[in-house]
Amino acid sequence: MNSFSENLVFDPPIIRRFDVNGPRYTSYPTADRFVETFNADSSKHWLRNRTSGASRQQLSLYFHIPFCNTICYYCACNKIITKDHGRSAKYLKYLGKELALQSSYLAEGDNEVAQLHWGGGTPTFLAHDEMRQLMASTRKHFRLVDDGEYSIEVDPRKVDRATVEVLGELGFNRMSVGVQDFDESVQQAVNRIQSEAETFAVIDAARANGFRSISIDLIYGLPRQTVSGFKRTLDRIIAASPDRLSIYNYAHLPSLFKPQRRILESDMPTADARLQILSMAIGKLTDAGYVFIGMDHFAKPDDELAVAQRQGRLHRNFQGYSTHSDCDMLSFGISSISKVGPSYCQNVKTLDEYYERLDSGQLPVFRGIELDADDILRRSIIQSLMCHFELSLESVEAEHGIDFRTYFAPELAALREMVQAGLVRVEDRRIVVLPPGRMLVRAISMVFDKFLCADRESKRYSKVI
Numbered sequence: 465m466n467s468f469s470e471n472l473v474f475d476p477p478i479i480r481r482f483d484v485n486g487p488r489y490t491s492y493p494t495a496d497r498f499v500e501t502f503n504a505d506s507s508k509h510w511l512r513n514r515t516s517g518a519s520r521q522q523l524s525l526y527f528h529i530p531f532c533n534t535i536c537y538y539c540a541c542n543k544i545i546t547k548d549h550g551r552s553a554k555y556l557k558y559l560g561k562e563l564a565l566q567s568s569y570l571a572e573g574d575n576e577v578a579q580l581h582w583g584g585g586t587p588t589f590l591a592h593d594e595m596r597q598l599m600a601s602t603r604k605h606f607r608l609v610d611d612g613e614y615s616i617e618v619d620p621r622k623v624d625r626a627t628v629e630v631l632g633e634l635g636f637n638r639m640s641v642g643v644q645d646f647d648e649s650v651q652q653a654v655n656r657i658q659s660e661a662e663t664f665a666v667i668d669a670a671r672a673n674g675f676r677s678i679s680i681d682l683i684y685g686l687p688r689q690t691v692s693g694f695k696r697t698l699d700r701i702i703a704a705s706p707d708r709l710s711i712y713n714y715a716h717l718p719s720l721f722k723p724q725r726r727i728l729e730s731d732m733p734t735a736d737a738r739l740q741i742l743s744m745a746i747g748k749l750t751d752a753g754y755v756f757i758g759m760d761h762f763a764k765p766d767d768e769l770a771v772a773q774r775q776g777r778l779h780r781n782f783q784g785y786s787t788h789s790d791c792d793m794l795s796f797g798i799s800s801i802s803k804v805g806p807s808y809c810q811n812v813k814t815l816d817e818y819y820e821r822l823d824s825g826q827l828p829v830f831r832g833i834e835l836d837a838d839d840i841l842r843r844s845i846i847q848s849l850m851c852h853f854e855l856s857l858e859s860v861e862a863e864h865g866i867d868f869r870t871y872f873a874p875e876l877a878a879l880r881e882m883v884q885a886g887l888v889r890v891e892d893r894r895i896v897v898l899p900p901g902r903m904l905v906r907a908i909s910m911v912f913d914k915f916l917c918a919d920r921e922s923k924r925y926s927k928v929i
Contacts, residue, residue, distance in 0.1 A: 472746070472756050472899045472900070472902040472903055473898075473899040473900040473902075474742075474743045474746055474747075474903065475900050476736075476739050476743070478885060478886075478887070478900055478904075479739060479903060479904065479929050480735075480739075481885070482882070482885070482887065482904050482907050483904070483907070483927055483929045484907055484910070484927070485927055486906045486907055486909075486910045486916075486927075487906070487910070487913070487916075488759070488906065489780065489846050489850055489906065489909055490780060490781060490782045490783075490784065491781070491782065491801070491803070491808055491843075492839070492842060492843040492846050492847075492913070493808075493833055493835070493839055493843075493915055494913075494915075495801060495808070495810060497833060497915050498808060498809070498810055498831040498832050498833045499831055499832070499833060500830060500831045502807070502809060502829075502831060502832035502833055502834060503829055503830075503831075503832075504821070504826045504827040504828075504829045506807070506809070506829075506832060506834065507802070507804070507807070507809045507827050507829045507832060508569050508827060510804040510805050510806075510807045510809075510834075511566060511569035511570055511794075511804055512569050512570075512571070513805065514570065514571070514574060514792060514804055514805060515571050515574055520573075520574060520576075521791060521792060522576050522577065522578035522579075522609070522788070522791050523574075523575070523576065523577045523578070523579075523606065523791055523792055523793070523794055524577070524578065524579035524580070524581075524781070524783075524786075524788055524791040524792070524793040524794070525577055525579070525580045525581070525602065525606065525793070525794055525795070525796070526580075526581050526583065526782065526783065526793060526794070526795040526796070526800055526802075527559065527580075527581070527582045527583070527587075527598065527602075527795075527796050527797055527800075528542070528583055528584065528585065528795070528796070528797035528798060528799060528800040529552075529555075529582055529583070529584045529585045529586065529587040529589060529590060529797065530542055530543050530544045530555075530584060530585040530797065530798055530799075531543070531544050531546055531551065531552050531555075531584070531585050531586060531589040531590075532544070532545050532546075532584070532585055532586045532589060532619075533545075533546075533547055533586070533589065533622060534655065534656075535655060535723050536644075536654055536655055536656045536723070537653075537654045537655050537656075537723045537724060537726045537727050538644070538654045538656075538683065538686060538714055538723075538724065538727070539721070539723060540715065540717070540720070540721045540724075541584065541585060542585075542798060542799040542813055543584065543585045543586075544585070544815070549591060549594075551815075552589060552590055552591075552594060553594065554819075555797075555815065556590075556594055556597055556598055556601075558818060558819055558822050559598060559601065559796055559797060560597075560601040561822045562796050562797070562822060562827075562828065563601050563602060563604070563605045563606075563796060564605060565822070565825070565827060566794055566796070566827065567605035567606065575605065575606045575607050576606075576607050576609060577606045577607065577608045577609065577612060578609055578612045578613065578788055578791060579612060579613045579614075579615075579786070579788045579791055580602070580608065580612065580613075580614045580615070581614075581615045581616070581617075581783050582598075582615075582616045582617065583617050583783070584617055586617070586619045586622060587616050587617055587618070588616070588617075588618050588619055588622050588623050588627060589622065592626075592627065592630045595630060595631070595634060596630070596634065599634045599635065608635060613637070613638055613787070613788070614635050614636045614637050614638065615636065615637075615638035615639065615640060615677075616631060616636050616638075616639060616640070617640045617642065618639050618640065618641050618642065618666060619642050620641060620642070620643075620658060620662050620663040620665070620666040621656075621657075621658050621662060623666050624665075624669075625665070625669040628666060628669035628670055628672075628673050628675075629669070629673055631673070632670075632673030632674050632675065636675070637674065637675055637676045637677070638675060638676060638677040638678075638679070639666075639667075639670045639675050639677070639678055639679070640679045640680075640681060640710075641663065641666060641667060641678065641679065641680050641681065641706075642681050643658065643663060643680050643681060643682055643697070643701065644656060644658075644681065644682060644683045644686065645682065645683065645686055645689060645693070645694060645697050646658075646660055646663075646696065646697040646700060647688070647689065647690075647693035647694070647696070647697060649688045649693070650686050650687065650688045650689050650693065652688075653686070653687040653688045653727065653728075653731050654686055654687065654727065655726070660700055664704055667704055667706070677707045677708065677767065677768070678706045678707055678708075679706060679707065679708035679709065679710065680701055680704070680706045680708075680709050680710070681709075681710045681712065682697070682698075682701070682709065682710065682711045682712070682745075683711070683712045683713075683714045684711055684712070684713060684714065684738060684741045684742050684745060685713055685714035685716070685732075685733060685738045685741070686714050686733075687727050687728065687731035687732055687733075688731050688733075689733050689737075689741060690733070690737070690741075691737070691740050691741050691744050694741050694744065694745065695744055695748070698744075698745060698748050698749070699748075702748065702749070702752045707763065707764055707767045708761065708762065708763045708764070708767055708769060709749065709754065709761070709762045709763075710760050710761050710762075710784070711742070711745055711749075711760050711762070712760050713738075713742075713760065713927065713929060715927070716732060738929075739929070742929065746903075749762050750762075753765065755770045755773075756902065757769050757770065757773055757778070757785055758773075758778075758785065758850055758851065758853070758902070758905060759850065759905060759906065761784065761785050768787050769785055769787065772787040773851065773852065776852060778851040778852065779847065779851060780847055780850050780851055781793060781803065782795070782801050782803075785851070792804045792805065795811070796811075797811065797818075798811055798812060798813055798814065798815060798817075798818050798828075799811055799812075799813045806834060806835040806839075806840060807832060807833065807834045807835065808832050808833050808835075809829045809831070809832030809833075810829065810830065810831050810832060811828045811829060811830065812828050812829075812830045813830075817830070837864070838914065840864075841860070841864045841866070842912050842913065842914060844860065844863070844864075845860065845909075845912045846909045846912055846913070849895075849897060849905055849908060849909050849912075850905055850906075850909055853896065853897040853901075853902055853905065854894055854895060854896045854897060855894060855895040855896075856893065856894050857869075857892075857893055857894055857895065858893055858894075872912070874917075875911050875912055875917075876890065878911045878917075879895075879908075879911055882901065882907075882908060882911075885900075886898060886900050886901075887900055887901030887904055887908065888901050888908060903929060904929070
């Protein structure tokens with residue numbers, strides 16, 4: 465097991481020095497680099513040719529369920545606030561159309577799914593019959609393998625034991641539970657009132673219904689948050705013993721996300737307070753035996769994420785860290801992003817556009833990108849740094865046919881300041897992210913992002929810490 469001192473070092477002066485705005489690298493190139501010349505026809509081409517020249521890979525499916533009963537002020541997701549289930553009924557009908565359309569372009573028999581995720585919004589907004597309908601539509605077009613990872617994001621305020629039983633019956637075996645913070649003052653400031661009792665009742669129900677993995681989502685940097693308040697939340701969470709935790713950095717960007725304008729600037733913790741909260745959280749979780757996976761993820765040492773990292777199999781995609789590095793991802797619903805072969809594509813962002821495209825028999829794609837050899841090379845480097853905290857120069861050279869030090873001379877020069885600060889070590893055969901650099905792996909990865917190097921415009925992103 466990694467101890468806190470072996471796994472990472474939390475050094476506030478170093479973090480302040482290198483805490484820049486940067487992408488989360490759930491893809492490279494990042495979604496803001498997608499272009500509208502990559503359209504439905506482009507997407508169709510890659511679906512049809514997914515298996516050409518390669519062994520048939522299993523699939524990962526993602527469904528975006530955008531509906532929420534109430535608005536959480538911090539939220540930056542693409543969501544629709546409503547209590548009208550007529551809207552979700554119509555949306556499910558069109559998800560069925562998209563499932564039929566996307567699957568029709570795949571080769572015969574190319575339908576084996578190893579991973580599935582419902583995200584949102586609030587997937588548990590759906591009524592029980594609606595959940596059954598969506599899973600039945602999915603199984604009509606795809607074959608879900610018996611030992612796959614089937615996960616769902618859950619809002620405990622909207623879920624009872626009967627709902628968890630339905631989810632287990634449908635085949636879900638992993639659950640991500642939104643908490644953010646149990647402190648009542650923080651909950652009032654972000655309009656998300658959620659009791660400990662209802663949260664832990666859902667977790668207990670999940671374990672009773674055969675869920676193999678429970679993950680809890682927290683956020684640091686929220687309004688009115690304090691070290692002592694967040695410590696109490698962590699004490700309660702650690703006592704519940706989830707398999708994984710995510711502690712996300714709240715990105716306060718009210719100019720981009722209207723709900724955040726309801727948060728008072730005077731309630732926001734200072735930069736120093738945020739660092740103190742994060743430092744305390746990391747210390748408590750590592751002392752409790754959790755392994756720092758990377759960025760904002762922690763897992764028990766025997767969890768599949770931690771095992772995959774030790775074995776060099778960890779991967780990063782639009783769902784965060786994943787053990788399924790060999791899967792293409794097909795995504796359904798508004799704003800969802802797919803990865804097929806050397807391509808990414810994103811669906812339209814509004815319901816009207818989504819329905820219009822599908823009514824005309826078109827995939828609802830509005831932008832995407834086809835990666836060139838340089839993109840694929842840089843993606844592999846960023847993946848390796850973010851998942852394994854090191855990079856084998858020999859492996860990169862052998863796989864991509866380059867001389868690393870020549871090809872990346874400007875990047876190696878840009879890394880020197882981080883090398884001198886003790887974040888990174890550049891050896892003859894590998895680059896290693898050192899314990900003080902692990903919290904800053906986003907900033908380190910940015911050095912290899914040719915788009916950022918070209919325009920240096922990082923204001924569209926949140927701080928890395």
